[in-house]
Amino acid sequence: MSKQLTRHHHIGQTVVPYSISWSQDRETVSISIDKSLELTVTAPMTATSDDIESVLESRQEWILEKLYGLKEQESPPYSKEYLSGEKLQYRGRQYPLEVVESDVPQPALSFDEQKFTLRVHRFDAEADRVSVRRKRQAVVDWFLERAKDELPERSSRFELRLGLNDIPVEVGEIEGRWGEYNNGTVRLNWRLVCAPVRIQDYVLAHELAHTVHEDHSDSFWNTVGALVPDYEDRREWLRLRGNTLVV
Incomplete structure (x- = not known):
């Protein structure tokens, strides 16, 4: 038979409440998070508070991933090369990307509510590593500024x-x-x-x-x-x- 006890674990500024279930049948400390995001620690009767805190500290990244949803079950899309025909996701919708050569010193992204246009110098038109990095930075800059305006x-x-x-x-x-x-x-x-x-x-x-x-x-x-x-x-x-x- 096990007993329940509720405590709090601190991860930076995040306070994570958790319940301890003491069990005579366990030899090690385990943790789990259910669909309601409730954290439960199952511990042997011999475990100390320091033992439990040590396990929680070692699993902090996993806890945050579960609580904040950054370790997703769906795989991320393939890495982009920022070529015409690819798509960019904005406010939940996928929009086509068109890359055009232009007399610009560095890549610049624009959006007309129907598609994204990435203007690049002719030296950035190919998908070599440097060009991809420059194009990606232009895309990130656009999304970052839009996020600062909208969110x-x-x-x-x-x-x-x-x-x-x-x-x-x-x-x-x-x-x-x-x-x-x-x-x-x-x-x-x-x-x-x-x-x-x-x-x-x-x-x-x-x-x-x-x-x-x-x-x-x-x-x-x-x-x-x-x-x-x-x-x-x-x-x-x-x-x-x-x-x-x-x-």
Whole structure:
């Protein structure tokens, strides 16, 4: 027979509640996360708190991948060479890419709501390693700027419903997660601009809910649910397809 005990594990600014199930039948400590993102530690009766914390610390990357959906079940697309005929994903839709030679000092991407156009110098027209790197940087720069323009604008209606005002929303490169809330500021991964708007809204609602609930408690998820009632479906989309949000 086992007993349950709830504690909290800290990964940077992220507080992860977990339940301990003490079992006479186990010899080692194991961890699991179910579909509701509840973390459970199963430990032998002889395990100490330090033993459990040591295992959690060794599995922090795995825990974050599960919680934030960055270790996806669906494989990412093949690496792009940024040639005509390839597609770029923007706000959940795939748009064709057309590469044209132009008198430009470096590659530049534009979008006309129907297709992407990548203007390149004739020396960048071929798919050699240097040219691919230069073209990719132009694509990343375009998506990053678009993300900085669009993603923060979506937070105002959630702030209003939470009784908040002018929460700073920063967009940039975030390693290992889609968003975070820290010291009064929401930070978002720029790659979210590739996702459907409903997925962008889920991540924003998730992070803004941390302004009133520090950890992933029942109260936290109730707040997220009040903002986006189908948050479980959106979270599952991100878990399964987040690895495809690449340029």
